[in-house]
Amino acid sequence: MPEDTKKTLKDFIIDSFLPFAEENPFEDEDSFMEKGIINSTGVLELLQFIEETFEITVEDEEVIPDNLDSLNKLVSFVERKINA
Amino acid sequence: MLENVLTLDCKEQVERICSFICRQTQALKREGAVVGLSGGIDSALIAALCVEALGKSRVLGLILPEKESSPESSKFAEKHALKLGISTKIVEITSPLEAFGTYEKRDEVIKQIFPEYNKDYKIKIVLPPDLLAQDAFNLFKLITEDSEGNINSVRLNKVALNGIVAATNTKQRMRMLHLYFYAEKKNYLVCGTTNKSENMQGFFVKYGDGGVDIEPIAHLFKTQVYQLAEHMGVIREIIARKPSPDTYSLPVNDEEFFFRMPFDKLDLLLYAWENKISLADICSVMELTEEQVKRAFRDFTAKSHASRHARNMPPALKAEDGKNR
Numbered sequence: 001m002p003e004d005t006k007k008t009l010k011d012f013i014i015d016s017f018l019p020f021a022e023e024n025p026f027e028d029e030d031s032f033m034e035k036g037i038i039n040s041t042g043v044l045e046l047l048q049f050i051e052e053t054f055e056i057t058v059e060d061e062e063v064i065p066d067n068l069d070s071l072n073k074l075v076s077f078v079e080r081k082i083n084a
Numbered sequence: 085m086l087e088n089v090l091t092l093d094c095k096e097q098v099e100r101i102c103s104f105i106c107r108q109t110q111a112l113k114r115e116g117a118v119v120g121l122s123g124g125i126d127s128a129l130i131a132a133l134c135v136e137a138l139g140k141s142r143v144l145g146l147i148l149p150e151k152e153s154s155p156e157s158s159k160f161a162e163k164h165a166l167k168l169g170i171s172t173k174i175v176e177i178t179s180p181l182e183a184f185g186t187y188e189k190r191d192e193v194i195k196q197i198f199p200e201y202n203k204d205y206k207i208k209i210v211l212p213p214d215l216l217a218q219d220a221f222n223l224f225k226l227i228t229e230d231s232e233g234n235i236n237s238v239r240l241n242k243v244a245l246n247g248i249v250a251a252t253n254t255k256q257r258m259r260m261l262h263l264y265f266y267a268e269k270k271n272y273l274v275c276g277t278t279n280k281s282e283n284m285q286g287f288f289v290k291y292g293d294g295g296v297d298i299e300p301i302a303h304l305f306k307t308q309v310y311q312l313a314e315h316m317g318v319i320r321e322i323i324a325r326k327p328s329p330d331t332y333s334l335p336v337n338d339e340e341f342f343f344r345m346p347f348d349k350l351d352l353l354l355y356a357w358e359n360k361i362s363l364a365d366i367c368s369v370m371e372l373t374e375e376q377v378k379r380a381f382r383d384f385t386a387k388s389h390a391s392r393h394a395r396n397m398p399p400a401l402k403a404e405d406g407k408n409r
Contacts (some may be wrong), residue, residue: 033382039390040222044242060212060239063223063383 005054005082006075012049013071017042028071043068050074056081086361090341090351091131092308094315101300102137108298108389109138109273116142116272120263120293121148121165121172122313122330123157125313125322126277126301128164133300134275135168145257146266147233148259152333156325164319173266177258186254193247194226198238204231208334209240209248215344215383216376219360222344231332255331256292265295273297281306284358285384286391287342294394305351344383353380 007026017037018025025037032038036044046068047058056078067077109117117134121127134143145165149158158174181187194201199205206229212220224240226248228349240248260274260366267274276296278288283302288294301309313323326337327347344348349370356366357380366377 033386036386036389039386040224041242041245043221043223044240044245048241060223060225061220063221064219065221066219068221 002075002079005078006071008010008053009050009074009078010071012053013025013046016045016049026071030071031065031069033069046074050078054082055077086356086365089355090305090307091264092304092311094312097304097308097312098133098315099138100202101133105137105275105300106136106297112273112297114267114271114273114297116144116270117275118144118146118263118267118270118272119275120259120277121145121161122277123154123160123322123342124277124325124327124330125318126279126309126327127161128318128322129309129313129316130275130277130300131168131170132313132318133235135170136316140169142272143168143170144266144270144272145170145261146259147172147174148177148262149174150255150258151178153330156321157330160319160321160325164322167282167317167319175262177255177262180258180261181255184254184258186251186258190251193244193251194228197244198228198236199239200224200230201228205229206333208332208336209245210336210340211342211344213344215379216349216372219379222386227334233321252331253289253292256289257295260295266281267297275300276302278302279304279306279309281343281354283345283395284354285342285387286394287338288394290394305354306341306347307351310347333392345380353377354384357381357384 013032014025016023026035030037043063047063050056051058058081062077066073068074105117116138119127119131119134121131131143131145132372143163145157145162162172162174191201191203192205208227209224210227211222211224212218224245226238226240226244228236228238231409244276263274274296276293276299278294278299279301280303282288304312310323328335328337329341339346352370353366355361363374363377367374370377
């Protein structure tokens with residue numbers, strides 16, 4: 001379910017990259033890169049998490065900002081992969 | 085507006101940089117300069133500038149190869165030093181790196197993601213090519229080549245990337261130890277070789293090649309380093325060589341490893357980013373789309389942000405007003 005996916009991803013991002021942030025540290029459409037939330041090693045961590053949690057395989061050519069660079073983009077991407 | 089903006093008045097630059105080197109040497113009460121000669125263009129230029137500023141008898145070139153360095157690196161460094169007429173010391177750093185466990189620690193990490201790996205393999209790590217042509221995150225891949233020339237590629241996870249980088253960075257840090265040993269022994273300063281293209285994006289190792297006393301070319305973009313190197317008579321072999329970190333057993337150049345675009349485009353885009361040139365002007369002069377420019381700027385922002393700590397002094401608290409604690 002998209003809402004479950006969204007919560008799982010948001011919790012992971014906050015726990016991993018913003019553990020000391022106040023509630024709701026970013027909006028769903030905020031760019032993780034531009035906001036300085038996720039750096040390049042963070043992307044690797046995120047990839048590993050979504051592959052293991054949602055049992056999907058992300059191809060190298062899919063590791064692009066259009067798929068991963070905001071919560072909304074990430075949820076859509078993961079949902080597409082789950083339903084593929 | 086952007087055309088020719090990076091063209092140097094080389095004579096004026098040499099005077100300015102040499103004056104800086106002299107002033108700093110005097111201010112630090114040092115008697116000369118140590119330069120780590122990597123066989124690359126930045127250190128070759130720095131050595132030439134130090135000779136111009138201080139005289140050849142006050143410059144020591146240290147050549148610090150290890151078993152995975154390109155053999156050309158030492159050869160070119162020696163040839164350039166000979167042309168400049170400076171003293172050199174060649175110190176092989178493989179043994180101290182082995183004593184630290186640099187290769188072993190790195191190889192253990194590699195085996196976890198690529199179990200077939202053994203000492204006969206050669207390796208490098210690279211980023212996706214050509215950021216301007218195709219958008220992609222900075223996803224590092226390990227490239228391996230076995231003894232028969234078979235190439236393999238594995239995406240690195242965070243643990244593997246951090247493990248490989250941490251081990252590999254000990255090479256630059258080992259060089260820093262040697263540079264300071266000779267510098268202190270001779271009462272010389274350690275002269276840095278980082279240029280502006282590298283400095284802005286954090287392409288140096290904190291307390292490695294970033295661990296120096298002065299940085300005389302940190303205001304020059306890489307393409308400007310080339311202009312000045314030509315002017316100062318750096319040897320042709322070094323000028324013609326593709327810049328490389330030279331820390332992996334497979335050849336890898338700076339563009340594949342970090343920058344993801346050629347230096348002529350990179351430098352102009354970095355200049356435009358730093359000076360807030362309008363997108364319209366950039367696109368028109370560089371024949372790029374707005375999307376490409378924005379992509380490059382996003383990459384600059386991310387790398388600059390990630391490396392801020394390496395450019396600054398360690399954050400520290402200040403004593404509260406009226407209290408000495």
